[in-house]
Amino acid sequence: MTVQHMKWWGWGVEGVAFSHDDKPSLAPFVQKVVDVDLNADPRPPMDFAELDVPESRLDEKLQRALTDVLGAEYVVATPLDRVVHAFGKSLRDLLRVRASDLRRIPDVVVYPADEEQIAAVLDAVVAADAVLIPFGGGSNISGSLEAPAGEERQVVSLDLGRLNKVLSIDEESGLARIQAGALGPDLEQQLGEKGWTLGHFPDSFTHSSLGGWIATRSSGMQSDKYGDIADITRALRVVQPGGTLATRAVPVTSTGPSVREMILGSEGRLGIITEATVQVHRKPAERVVLGYFFPDFRRGVAAMRAIAASDAAPSITRISDARETSFSFATRKTSKGVAKLMSSALIAVLRKRGWDLEQMCLSFIGYEGSPEHVTRQRKLVKKIVSDHGGICVGAGPGELYDQKKFDTPYIRDFLLDRGALADVSETSTSWSKLLPLYDKVVERANEAFAQLGVKGWIMCHLSHSYHSGACLYFTFAFKQAEGDPIAQYDVVKSAVQQAFIDADGTLSHHHAVGTEHARWLADDISAPGVQLIQGLVATVDPGRNLNPGKIVS
Incomplete structure (x- = not known):
């Protein structure tokens, strides 16, 4: 089996982990903000052999049908495979699997090689009145991969890892046909060999797939330039009960409600995405990410808004609030020589300007294209940054950002081993409501920490800018108290999510x-909106065989 998976108990692959040994400021920082001692002995997860893995319910008839389609090698029911495919990587998922709270896990994992085999597997599952859950890289943090706790039917996890090829590139149109199981690094390597890029780089890039991005409406770090996955995806092939849905890769169409949009974000409820035709771009001649400082978050956000409304077209516009900026500083390695002197000199300049360094915010802005284009964009942005009181601090921070951008999820596992619960929630809203929403979320999170009687920390960055608004991405952490950690997590997570809704995010x-x-869906899109989705799902999947319970009941 050539398909590789993440570790069963956390993020990424075995042997790769976060360490604070070379970050002297981090342990004191964490001790101060959440009262967790990073130097204490960690509490790693139990050995896999200690897990209480339920017996597979796969019956002989369905096993034989699946084996006839795929061959015995690709019908796998080992405990490890079944546990790996039972969850995504949310904090709730990790807490449950580490506590051996496995409930209803897949009875079998299948590895089809092509669309024809996927159709045959789906036919067999429907004939057996079983459940089919598509699986890409396993990075989901919204509960999209788990089987319903009370599901009595057989559960089949369909792993798309063997469908990992870039099938063709239409160079005249800038379109590529790519199989849905291709992980980020695989598809970028294949595109890059011919001088192209998709330009989609979510935090989960290393361990997430094209099909997963489409099924969850993913956004990437450079979506300001390339668009999110909904903008990038031009056509789809989707295996459904009774047939294969296919749309055409045309730039615009007037053919009634968009079928392509119906599949985007459908989380496996409307079929298995097997292939997509996506926009690709020539790899840019020049790419640079620069660091900037702003006196405070409000002026930094105003600058991002001004950039979005201007003629500037950067690939990344990101600003951290003061809390996240202080965390970023705490994760730096020891500075030596010229870098240390430059840092001290810069701090002296900022103090001379009257900056409150505890309110200072770090921003990253990226540029891509021809050298002439990059130069012009940098000049446009420099003027806007200056108008809002900011300064450029060069390419050093941006280079560090590029190196570390996919490592953040490892920090959560590191903290969990040491008794801290940490997770993320993100939202979007219009520019006029952005800062009030930010204030409300911080207020509600701090109220939740107080309710639990714990010392907590919430920080935020603006990560994607649009003409009318932006995305705010929150990270929260607190020391686990005595009692049920999932119940404690729910108090904070629910407070943050409810604040999104109450503040029009x-x-x-x-x-x-x-x-x-899912419990906030009707508040977001209205009850008739939920009913519309329920009707669509019921029409495509009347037997509720396709990933039941996700998005709508």
């Missing part, structure tokens, strides 16, 4: 609905 900007956010 959406329940999620790019992490999807799944089961984690």
